[in-house]
Amino acid sequence: MSELTAWERQLLVREKTRPTVNDYIPLIFDEFYELHGDRLYGDDAAIMGGIGRIDDQPVTILAEVKGRDLNENKKTNFAMPHPEGYRKALRLAKQAEKFHRPVVCFIDTPGAFCGIEAEERGQGEAIARNIMEFMRLKTPVISVVLGEGGSGGALALGVCDKLGMLENALYSVISPRGCASILWKDASREHEACDVLHITAEDMVKFGVAEGIIEEPNGSAEHDVYKTAENIKDFLVDSLKENLRKDIDILLEQRYTKFRKIGEFTE
Amino acid sequence: MSNIFNVVSKRFNSGSSEPENKNNVKNNIPDNLFFKCPRCRTVVPRYTYRDVNRVCPNCNYHGRLTAQQRIALTVDKGSFREIDGGMMSRDPIDFPDYTKKQQALRESTGLKDAIITGEARIRRIPVMIGVMDTRYMMASMGSVVGEKITRTIETATRKKMPVIMFTASGGARMQEGIVSLMQMAKTSGAVAKHNEAGQLYITVLTDPTTGGVTASFASLGDIIIAEPKVLVGFAGRRVIEGTIKQRLPDDFQLAEFLLDKGFVDMIVERKRMRSVLSHLMTLHGYKKIED
Numbered sequence: 001m002s003e004l005t006a007w008e009r010q011l012l013v014r015e016k017t018r019p020t021v022n023d024y025i026p027l028i029f030d031e032f033y034e035l036h037g038d039r040l041y042g043d044d045a046a047i048m049g050g051i052g053r054i055d056d057q058p059v060t061i062l063a064e065v066k067g068r069d070l071n072e073n074k075k076t077n078f079a080m081p082h083p084e085g086y087r088k089a090l091r092l093a094k095q096a097e098k099f100h101r102p103v104v105c106f107i108d109t110p111g112a113f114c115g116i117e118a119e120e121r122g123q124g125e126a127i128a129r130n131i132m133e134f135m136r137l138k139t140p141v142i143s144v145v146l147g148e149g150g151s152g153g154a155l156a157l158g159v160c161d162k163l164g165m166l167e168n169a170l171y172s173v174i175s176p177r178g179c180a181s182i183l184w185k186d187a188s189r190e191h192e193a194c195d196v197l198h199i200t201a202e203d204m205v206k207f208g209v210a211e212g213i214i215e216e217p218n219g220s221a222e223h224d225v226y227k228t229a230e231n232i233k234d235f236l237v238d239s240l241k242e243n244l245r246k247d248i249d250i251l252l253e254q255r256y257t258k259f260r261k262i263g264e265f266t267e
Numbered sequence: 268m269s270n271i272f273n274v275v276s277k278r279f280n281s282g283s284s285e286p287e288n289k290n291n292v293k294n295n296i297p298d299n300l301f302f303k304c305p306r307c308r309t310v311v312p313r314y315t316y317r318d319v320n321r322v323c324p325n326c327n328y329h330g331r332l333t334a335q336q337r338i339a340l341t342v343d344k345g346s347f348r349e350i351d352g353g354m355m356s357r358d359p360i361d362f363p364d365y366t367k368k369q370q371a372l373r374e375s376t377g378l379k380d381a382i383i384t385g386e387a388r389i390r391r392i393p394v395m396i397g398v399m400d401t402r403y404m405m406a407s408m409g410s411v412v413g414e415k416i417t418r419t420i421e422t423a424t425r426k427k428m429p430v431i432m433f434t435a436s437g438g439a440r441m442q443e444g445i446v447s448l449m450q451m452a453k454t455s456g457a458v459a460k461h462n463e464a465g466q467l468y469i470t471v472l473t474d475p476t477t478g479g480v481t482a483s484f485a486s487l488g489d490i491i492i493a494e495p496k497v498l499v500g501f502a503g504r505r506v507i508e509g510t511i512k513q514r515l516p517d518d519f520q521l522a523e524f525l526l527d528k529g530f531v532d533m534i535v536e537r538k539r540m541r542s543v544l545s546h547l548m549t550l551h552g553y554k555k556i557e558d
């Protein structure tokens with residue numbers, strides 16, 4: 001378990017040296033063929049999709065892509081997807097369903113992109129549709145948060161049978177900066193907002209959002225990307241095995257129930 | 268009264284800068300006496316605005332209603348049966364002042380949270396209905412909003428009934444942390460099952476529908492209706508302006524913009540809403556009940 005504070009983790013996952021999905025894919029999967037485009041508008045590099053193999057199991061892979069340098073980030077828009085990114089993910093998820101192939105999602109985004117074109121092309125609709133369709137997708141879905149799980153932009157790849165969090169990864173309804181500027185009218189107090197929001201891997205397990213915490217060697221993924229990849233792979237292989245055994249109706253009912261029971265109220 | 272009104276409108280038409288206008292609103296116009304249209308900036312006496320069901324007489328902007336007002340305008344008189352009326356949110360992440368804020372809002376609005384749900388009839392057709400109310404924390408979606416919507420839709424699935432959701436929201440409720448984000452999944456899951464059961468789901472987007480509500484059940488209607496000139500979007504206007512460093516056009520994210528871009532089926536005026544809803548339900552085979 002990470003010994004860092006939420007704020008320290010926030011700084012850590014934003015570091016340029018933090019491994020991204022592009023570092024992990026060759027270490028986790030034996031093959032990977034990237035598939036492009038949403039067939040509606042374009043190809044959003046913020047979300048990468050494709051087919052690969054993990055041990056002997058073919059899987060569809062969907063991933064939010066942080067760049068490793070400014071050039072890559074220009075291409076992937078700092079992992080802030082446009083609607084066509086989410087629609088590509090949905091297209092490939094439906095394809096996975098057709099071929100009875102499980103889906104593996106990697107979440108790593110500050111959030112869905114906020115811009116004119118994203119609004120014009122229905123950012124809200126794209127995320128909503130993904131959430132609804134993934135809820136009923138007739139094949140196992142396993143997701144892992146690698147770094148930042150930014151709000152609806154993360155949830156669009158986060159409706160799954162099992163969610164794993166890298167031990168320093170975060171998942172939040174609003175960016176700590178956004179929270180600080182609403183709460184105290186002072187964005188610079190984001191370090192305090194990190195604590196207030198309860199966004200750590202342990203918090204996610206406590207609220208029933210995540211089922212597993214994936215260890216980062218010596219407290220940080222960048223210390224040993226090979227070992228981190230191995231740990232992620234172990235989580236994926238176990239989770240796939242567990243969920244591929246299930247009858248599809250039971251799988252869907254359990255997925256529904258997982259989200260159905262989250263909420264704290266009195267009557 | 269009309270004198271005050273003239274003076275005020277002159278002031279607004281004098282072309283002075285925005286911030287000054289804003290101050291004038293605060294300093295000179297008693298908020299409860301006048302309504303200033305957020306779209307065309309026309310100022311009308313509040314009683315006039317009320318008399319026309321809160322529609323701007325100048326530009327047809329359809330203003331905000333309380334949930335009770337909306338229900339009274341929409342469903343058959345005396346037909347509404349509220350469900351889960353006593354449900355109240357806990358404070359899952361001990362968020363600063365959340366409990367206190369809710370207590371104050373419960374007293375000032377009489378609401379327990381930001382949505383009223385129940386069973387009703389529209390022109391004698393039974394329907395499950397949910398109406399969000401922006402007076403309560405900008406109708407943000409936390410545990411209670413999520414749970415009540417989910418139960419409303421689940422009941423409709425069980426009883427083979429249509430669902431009509433009047434949406435309005437600032438988005439997910441930050442004060443409940445990740446729990447609020449998960450309400451997007453929960454409500455969308457319920458919509459999916461209602462959909463699989465072959466039942467009709469209509470969403471009516473009212474002012475304003477944004478954030479996590481736009482990105483979940485609001486955008487998933489079989490038929491999506493919007494009221495004229497209401498604001499609907501995912502990202503907040505100011506957030507986008509901050510990103511692009513320029514002012515957005517006035518019609519950005521209004522209902523008419525969404526219609527143009529293909530994200531709503533139709534724009535329906537308040538006065539025709541009951542009629543349109545009842546006809547759409549009839550076209551989907553839902554029967555009127557004879558008393």
Ligand SMILES: [Zn+2]
Pocket residue numbers: 304305306307308309323324325326327328
């Ligand atoms: Zn107006």
